[in-house]
Amino acid sequence: MTFKDKWRFVQQNMKKNKVRVFMTILAAAMGSCFLIVLASVGFGLHDSLIKDELESRAVTKIDIYGTDDEEQLGFTNENIDELKQIENVDAVRQIQSLGETNFHLDGYTNEMPSAIAVDFENEKQAGIELGSGRLPEKENEIVVSSDFAEFLGKDDVDEKDKFTEDGTIKSEYLYKDEVLNKEIEIEASTFPEDGSEPRTATEKVQIVGIEAAPANEYIYTNSVKSTPELKRKLDEALHVTDSYTEQGDPLYDQVEVYASNAESVEGILNSLDEKGYLAYSNLEELKNINILFNVAKAGLIIVGTIAVLIASIGIYNTMTMAVTERAPDIGIMKAIGANPKTIKQIFLMESTFIGLAGALIGTAVAYLISFLVNAGVPVILEQIFEEEIPATLQLSSIPFLLAAISITICLVVTILSGSRPAKQATNVDVLRALRREI
């Protein structure tokens, strides 16, 4: 008997009990849909987290927070050269803090942003992204963060009136103009430990670039990146010496090493350990997060499978009733020479079709629900909590793997639940069936 003819039999059989077959497919679809939607929450949140981490370059970044030599107060140029020699290191970013600084622009002040001096060649290698403008080429040029202007508040306004309840500057006191290519005054201060008078130095600098907004919209960054030459100029004016070695070379407060890819991070960490550096990578944390989420996703799939198992009871029931109802027909077919294997295959095909149709419909509906959840729930949450939900947050994600797992589970479960009735069909006694005793 050809596959096509068997399929024709299945169609004829299902036509006889359209409603029952429809309800069974519906149950299978609901089970499959529940499984996918449930697990998609785990997949969605995991994806959001991973996306955040990857977009923030946190995975390949290694923070060096010290050396074995406790006497050493910062990192020297020799240290930087040594770090650059390590295999698979893409870039080394050395940072000097500008200390306490204020920035004045046309009667507006940004008070104490995170101001640092960096080597912009290294910044390029580390992957700095500009939203507008360019990187500094002269010593009195700076780059500011995308939110720099959000912290430029009008001078001579009472502190109580200036800020909103959540600490941001009220819009009426904010600097409204474009800050790019504006000349701004930097005011650096030092408070000597010996108790002598605080000293102040000022320099005119030009904002030549504005960094791209971070992936996480909810993170506000108020930072300034200047050249090492500007830092030296300000330090000389302030008579600050502790940022330099006795030979006059700079001492860096912070060093970041960028690996060429996530796989090489572990090797670099080992090399750093051997060379006596104290280092930390987010990758370890990410690995733990991955394990945690994978366990959670497996758990959600198992819980979802229970729904499919419940649906399989319906399939078992439908198929058992089908075998009982068709026992006389099965008897006739066997009497005229139908092989029991053929009978079994026809019933298995029917239960497989029900399972497959249910799984496919369930998957399609799950994709629709996932889309609606991702589109609708953030809007609802924003309305309820009056807070902006980050665009990167994905509440539900259905990768192909999840759809494939669900369809496979649904198919296996339905084939198993249909196999016993199919076996019953092959065991139908011909003579009893012909006498209508079954």
Next chain:
Amino acid sequence: MITIKQVSHHYTMGKKAKETIVPVLHGIDLHVGKGEIVSLIGKSGSGKSTLLHIIGGFIQPTSGEVAINGTTITGWNEGQLADFRLQHIGYIFQNFQLIPSMTAAQNIELPLILNGTPKQERKQKVEDILRQVELEAFPEHYPSELSGGQQQRVAIARALILDPPLILADEPTGSLDSDTEAELLSLIRKLNKQAGITFLIITHDQEVAAIADRQLEIKDGQMLKVKGVMPV
């Protein structure tokens, strides 16, 4: 065509530990030659249906051996017997045993489908056999829309569609009136003469038995008397 050697059969009745053995057939020997029409008569419970079911492969004999067309089928599994039945034996039942949800043409086509015959060839064969049994006007009729005689002719067409060398008929006229019975017997004789098909007919109707080349009688599970020639 059919050779039966020392076939005995008994049924086991009742629950476990309280089983009773009901003997049905006792050492039956029988030979039916190719192209013969043989009738097997006997009272209810005599064992004639059991013997037919053993020959058809629906029941395995308790002892003895059955060979059809030179092939011993005793001890075969259900799948082997089904395949053998499809290729070598046509079956005609007293109450026709047509699938009610299928039309006359679909019922007749069923053995061809099981055999894997291509659709175009199936269509042609069904048309031919419908003409042969004079049912060319009723291919799309369901069994419930046909008379008893027409239903039995559909059943005969289904039994003949794969050109089996042997047809087993279990009370083929039991559900028919006398006119239809005569038509059917005439058809059986025609098929036997034209196609050389062997018929083994179970009946307790003397008129039906009379069309056979040989009449065998079975009583209390044993071959009693023979009209015509010896059973073996």
